Amino acid sequence: xxxxxxxxxxxxxxxxxxxxxxxxxxxxxxxxxxxxxxxxxxxxxxxxxxxxxxxxxxxxxxxxxxxxxxxxxxxxxxxxxxxxxxxxxxxxxxxxxxxxxxxxxxxxxxxxxxxxxxxxxxxxxxxxxxxxxxxxxxxxxxxxxxxxxxxxxxxxxxxxxxxxxxxxxxxxxxxxxxxxxxxxxxxxxxxxxxxxxxxxxxxxxxxxxxxxxxxxxxxxxxxxxxxxxxxxxxxxxxxxxxxxxxxxxxxxxxxxxxxxxxxxxxxxxxxxxxxxxxxxxxxxxxxxxxxxxxxxxxxxxxxxxxxxxxxxxxxxxxxxxxxxxxxxxxxxxxxxxxxxxxxxxxxxxxxxxxxxxxxxxxxxxxxxxxxxxxxxxxxxxxxxxxxxxxxxxxxxxxxxxxx
DNA sequence: AGTCCACAGGAAGGGCAGGCGA
DNA sequence: TCGCCTGCCCTTCCTGTGGACT
Numbered sequence: 001x002x003x004x005x006x007x008x009x010x011x012x013x014x015x016x017x018x019x020x021x022x023x024x025x026x027x028x029x030x031x032x033x034x035x036x037x038x039x040x041x042x043x044x045x046x047x048x049x050x051x052x053x054x055x056x057x058x059x060x061x062x063x064x065x066x067x068x069x070x071x072x073x074x075x076x077x078x079x080x081x082x083x084x085x086x087x088x089x090x091x092x093x094x095x096x097x098x099x100x101x102x103x104x105x106x107x108x109x110x111x112x113x114x115x116x117x118x119x120x121x122x123x124x125x126x127x128x129x130x131x132x133x134x135x136x137x138x139x140x141x142x143x144x145x146x147x148x149x150x151x152x153x154x155x156x157x158x159x160x161x162x163x164x165x166x167x168x169x170x171x172x173x174x175x176x177x178x179x180x181x182x183x184x185x186x187x188x189x190x191x192x193x194x195x196x197x198x199x200x201x202x203x204x205x206x207x208x209x210x211x212x213x214x215x216x217x218x219x220x221x222x223x224x225x226x227x228x229x230x231x232x233x234x235x236x237x238x239x240x241x242x243x244x245x246x247x248x249x250x251x252x253x254x255x256x257x258x259x260x261x262x263x264x265x266x267x268x269x270x271x272x273x274x275x276x277x278x279x280x281x282x283x284x285x286x287x288x289x290x291x292x293x294x295x296x297x298x299x300x301x302x303x304x305x306x307x308x309x310x311x312x313x314x315x316x317x318x319x320x321x322x323x324x325x326x327x328x329x330x331x332x333x334x335x336x337x338x339x340x341x342x343x344x345x346x347x348x349x350x351x352x353x354x355x356x357x358x359x360x361x362x363x364x365x366x367x368x369x370x371x372x373x374x375x376x377x378x379x380x381x382x383x384x385x386x387x388x389x390x391x392x393x394x395x396x397x398x399x400x401x402x403x
Numbered sequence: 404a405g406t407c408c409a410c411a412g413g414a415a416g417g418g419c420a421g422g423c424g425a
Numbered sequence: 426t427c428g429c430c431t432g433c434c435c436t437t438c439c440t441g442t443g444g445a446c447t
Contacts, residue, residue, distance in 0.1 A: 329409080329410085331409065349434095350435075352411095352412085352437080352438095353434085353435060355410080356435095359411095359412090373444050374443090374444080374445075375446065377444090377445075379409060379442060380409055381411080
């Protein structure tokens with residue numbers, strides 16, 4: 001092995017470690033206390049307390065933007081509840097399901113299959129009629145006297161994909177159960193979500209509603225201080241680092257997840273450079289790195305057709321500044337995409353489908369597509385790349401590897 | 404006020420792969 | 426092996442629409 005590499009490894013091992021417990025800077029980590037969510041914890045606890053007497057708590061809906069502590073509070077309160085129940089000899093089972101988890105709970109069937117699994121029943125990945133899976137799940141739940149608290153995180157993702165029938169069925173489940181009782185806690189970051197539901201589902205699921213406000217910069221600082229103390233070795237966090245990470249995250253609608261990511265990545269960058277402490281410049285670099293990594297990862301995992309649509313948009317945006325300065329509309333993208341497909345021997349999709357793919361890319365934040373009417377020029381989307389110049393070139397080289 | 408464009412976007416359904424029980 | 430069921434991706438067909446133009 002070459003000598004420089006040996007040196008690198010030795011100095012890496014000799015360096016004082018920056019992190020004590022790096023996991024403390026992730027959302028999944030549960031700190032003992034949750035700052036600035038005392039009221040929300042108490043409210044939720046109060047709402048769920050009837051379960052300790054064996055009665056069914058109201059169904060609950062929790063709203064709040066990303067990183068406002070919804071999932072954290074829900075998991076904290078439900079696990080404390082489960083502990084209390086154990087102490088008091090009451091049977092409470094908490095099931096947490098995240099609907100954004102690919103291939104776990106993003107369709108009605110998969111959600112039911114995951115539920116069945118939680119209760120120790122195996123259901124094949126696919127193949128069974130849905131009503132049979134419902135039957136398996138209901139039987140499993142009703143196998144003993146218990147209160148089941150079903151926490152469905154990112155519930156809007158599930159409903160968007162599969163419709164609200166599943167929620168209707170879940171909220172009506174109590175009529176069919178003899179021994180067990182089921183309470184549903186729905187968590188979403190889509191504030192308009194409940195309005196889009198069937199009125200019957202809305203009234204039964206939204207028996208209690210809580211809205212979690214975003215954190216402000218000062219609150220984010222408290223959260224970061226608490227986590228940084230657990231995560232970093234003493235004296236490794238420079239002055240102003242926490243304040244800066246908190247301020248940047250507060251600009252993005254008070255997202256605690258973002259704040260934690262910034263701090264963690266800043267620490268990783270500093271450690272990789274072999275520095276003794278994190279300083280404010282590392283937070284800036286972390287901001288860039290997080291954005292870049294997220295976008296590139298999204299693009300990388302897109303299906304080929306979606307990548308081809310993006311490639312068409314990238315090429316059109318590149319030619320936008322010179323003489324033609326044409327609008328990039330759905331039709332223009334579709335033409336370009338068709339030519340690209342012909343070049344690469346890819347079977348082109350219909351305009352209808354491409355229109356949906358454009359919508360998806362917009363949702364991911366890779367492009368910006370606004371529906372706009374040009375009068376007789378028709379109604380279409382105005383499409384532009386939503387990437388910084390540096391990122392655009394990285395995206396280009398990523399796409400050129402694919403095509 | 405009416406027309407008309409270039410789509411948006413909803414609804415229905417086809418075809419496929421994965422998986423079941425008979 | 427066959428018939429049946431599912432999710433997923435896609436096409437086909439359709440109605441709806443904002444605003445420039447007549």
